Amino acid sequence: MSDTTPNQTTDERIKAEPLISRLMKRPELGAIAGVILVAIFFVITADSAMFTASGIINFLTPAAQLGILAIGAALLMIGGEFDLSIGSMVAFAGLFFGVCVMVWGLPLIVAIPITFAFAGFVGAINGFIVIRSGLPSFIVTLAFLFILRGLSLVGLKWASGGSTQLRGVRDATENDWLAPVFSGDAFPGFFAWLAERGLVETFSNGTPKVTGIPVEILWFVVLALVATYVLLRTPAGNWIFAAGGDTTAASNSGVPVKRIKISLFMVTACCAALVAIITVIDAGSTDARRGFQKEFEAIIAAVIGGCLLTGGYGSAIGAFFGSIIFGMVVIGLTYTNFDQDWFQVFLGGMLLIAVLFNNAIRKRVTGER
Amino acid sequence: MTDDSKFHHGAVDDKVAPIVQMQDIQKHFGNIIALAGVSFDIRPGECHCLLGDNGAGKSTFIKTMSGVHQPTHGKILFEGKPMSFATPRDSMEAGIATVFQDLAMIPLMSVARNFFMGREPTKGRGLFKRFDVEMANDITMTEMRKMGINLRGPDQAVGTLSGGERQTVAIARAVYFGAKVLILDEPTSALGVRQTSNVLATIDKVRKQGVGVVFISHNVRHALAVGDRFTVLNRGKTLGTAKRGEITPEELQDLMAGGQELAQLEGSLGGTV
Numbered sequence: 001m002s003d004t005t006p007n008q009t010t011d012e013r014i015k016a017e018p019l020i021s022r023l024m025k026r027p028e029l030g031a032i033a034g035v036i037l038v039a040i041f042f043v044i045t046a047d048s049a050m051f052t053a054s055g056i057i058n059f060l061t062p063a064a065q066l067g068i069l070a071i072g073a074a075l076l077m078i079g080g081e082f083d084l085s086i087g088s089m090v091a092f093a094g095l096f097f098g099v100c101v102m103v104w105g106l107p108l109i110v111a112i113p114i115t116f117a118f119a120g121f122v123g124a125i126n127g128f129i130v131i132r133s134g135l136p137s138f139i140v141t142l143a144f145l146f147i148l149r150g151l152s153l154v155g156l157k158w159a160s161g162g163s164t165q166l167r168g169v170r171d172a173t174e175n176d177w178l179a180p181v182f183s184g185d186a187f188p189g190f191f192a193w194l195a196e197r198g199l200v201e202t203f204s205n206g207t208p209k210v211t212g213i214p215v216e217i218l219w220f221v222v223l224a225l226v227a228t229y230v231l232l233r234t235p236a237g238n239w240i241f242a243a244g245g246d247t248t249a250a251s252n253s254g255v256p257v258k259r260i261k262i263s264l265f266m267v268t269a270c271c272a273a274l275v276a277i278i279t280v281i282d283a284g285s286t287d288a289r290r291g292f293q294k295e296f297e298a299i300i301a302a303v304i305g306g307c308l309l310t311g312g313y314g315s316a317i318g319a320f321f322g323s324i325i326f327g328m329v330v331i332g333l334t335y336t337n338f339d340q341d342w343f344q345v346f347l348g349g350m351l352l353i354a355v356l357f358n359n360a361i362r363k364r365v366t367g368e369r
Numbered sequence: 370m371t372d373d374s375k376f377h378h379g380a381v382d383d384k385v386a387p388i389v390q391m392q393d394i395q396k397h398f399g400n401i402i403a404l405a406g407v408s409f410d411i412r413p414g415e416c417h418c419l420l421g422d423n424g425a426g427k428s429t430f431i432k433t434m435s436g437v438h439q440p441t442h443g444k445i446l447f448e449g450k451p452m453s454f455a456t457p458r459d460s461m462e463a464g465i466a467t468v469f470q471d472l473a474m475i476p477l478m479s480v481a482r483n484f485f486m487g488r489e490p491t492k493g494r495g496l497f498k499r500f501d502v503e504m505a506n507d508i509t510m511t512e513m514r515k516m517g518i519n520l521r522g523p524d525q526a527v528g529t530l531s532g533g534e535r536q537t538v539a540i541a542r543a544v545y546f547g548a549k550v551l552i553l554d555e556p557t558s559a560l561g562v563r564q565t566s567n568v569l570a571t572i573d574k575v576r577k578q579g580v581g582v583v584f585i586s587h588n589v590r591h592a593l594a595v596g597d598r599f600t601v602l603n604r605g606k607t608l609g610t611a612k613r614g615e616i617t618p619e620e621l622q623d624l625m626a627g628g629q630e631l632a633q634l635e636g637s638l639g640g641t642v
Binding site for chain 2: 229234235237238239241245246248249250253254308312362365
């Protein structure tokens with residue numbers, strides 16, 4: 001033993017940690033720094049319209065649609081698994097929802113819950129196969145990427161009589177009392193009130209330029225908060241970190257690893273279903289290309305948000321900001337003179353930087369040298 | 370610690386009833402006889418060392434004790450009553466905690482989160498039932514301080530701790546959750562001199578709280594530094610149990626090796642294997 005007294009509360013060998021180094025250990029730091037950098041970039045290069053209320057809503061909408069997926073993907077990644085089928089799941093859940101509304105004529109109060117239940121079921125199949133076979137989730141969900149995409153095509157042709165698009169969802173849902181929860185803008189009255197008082201920009205006829213906050217943004221924010229709360233402040237959150245950190249150690253300690261992982265697959269699939277429902281009602285139609293390549297974008301947003309590919313580390317808030325970076329760049333480029341196709345270059349570059357950064361952070365946290 | 374060279378603080382009275390008695394345990398895997406009749410007991414407040422060379426059956430034996438394997442023959446008595454542990458959870462609930470070599474710890478997670486992994490304290494009800502982080506942090510800091518480890522903070526990642534400190538966290542966790550018997554699987558095998566000494570000191574602290582410690586090792590010197598009784602396993606059988614003071618390191622070493630070969634090496638190694 002050392003010659004220190006047992007009741008001593010401080011250790012002379014441990015330096016007080018400076019704030020900056022404590023911040024460095026937060027998984028979401030990279031994403032927040034990224035948001036700031038990207039914002040600065042566009043403040044300099046883009047048209048000033050980008051940072052008006054309507055411009056912000058403009059880039060937050062795609063960010064939210066991606067972000068709902070990315071938060072699900074982030075939770076799953078922290079739990080140590082991947083789901084490459086979420087993009088296809090958007091199309092598949094969209095098809096199922098479309099069929100519920102159009103073919104079976106169900107009201108939203110029935111159609112939406114059964115769409116979630118159905119998506120959860122498909123997610124559970126994914127999870128079950130991964131857990132039972134012990135195969136990497138990467139390969140199992142890659143199979144489902146194609147299976148679900150293919151089923152969406154086949155199913156759409158069956159439901160629409162030969163086309164890969166199912167139209168008329170808007171007419172079918174327009175008067176449903178539940179539709180405003182999943183489509184359109186929230187708080188129109190509040191924005192109209194602001195416009196009357198001249199607090200927000202208006203068109204010349206007096207209607208506000210921003211008529212409300214698109215509901216997906218609210219869903220996105222609420223989901224990020226709930227996911228963060230679950231991760232940091234509930235036993236289930238601790239189990240997710242544990243399951244992703246080391247499966248054996250976790251189950252030896254009594255963590256229900258299998259249940260956690262299967263539940264995470266279900267949550268991710270339900271996030272895809274939520275995006276499907278919102279976009280299908282909004283667009284009024286569903287088609288087989290919906291959610292195309294979204295699985296990669298969601299995973300990239302999660303990684304930018306600080307999730308480690310190896311699991312056990314990351315944050316939902318990080319994924320939230322990762323998605324905002326995404327939306328800012330996709331939409332932001334249209335406000336600049338740059339060619340829009342720079343987007344993909346940017347995406348790859350961002351991913352590379354994020355992975356390198358995360359790797360360094362992980363070494364810091366675990367004290368690897 | 371003032372007398373830090375000696376971790377031993379008195380043997381337990383023979384009359385104290387054992388917590389766990391393992392009687393004539395046999396374990397067969399197909400046609401392989403891993404354990405061919407092992408008897409072992411552990412009393413509260415003692416450190417009983419289980420010694421044996423590689424392949425002697427130490428691991429199989431402790432896995433039987435912790436409920437991972439079920440014995441083919443033989444009886445397990447827990448506090449005098451026959452018990453059969455179907456899963457590790459059963460034995461854990463009875464009060465037998467095992468610290469395996471992998472320690473069941475997650476380097477990326479904080480000490481506090483690891484400490485309470487799978488047994489998180491909660492507050493609130495229903496939908497607001499949540500992980501009581503403050504309580505978890507306080508308990509972790511207190512328990513670790515008791516074991517002589519000053520953490521930078523409860524949010525320090527386990528990955529930043531040394532091997533000996535991790536071992537201590539695992540031991541402190543088991544004791545905090547009410548272990549009556551603590552099985553330590555080669556806790557000192559991968560550690561340096563200083564860290565070994567810290568872990569041995571921890572074992573002594575735990576023993577003083579009345580916990581029975583089963584210390585598995587193939588290092589005679591580590592065992593002698595802290596053990597009260599010594600049982601040697603060889604080729605799936607117990608070669609006998611000796612009390613502290615009744616046996617010399619050389620004799621123990623010979624028993625472990627089955628009385629062969631090592632005798633010739635003794636001279637060149639100076640008896641310090």
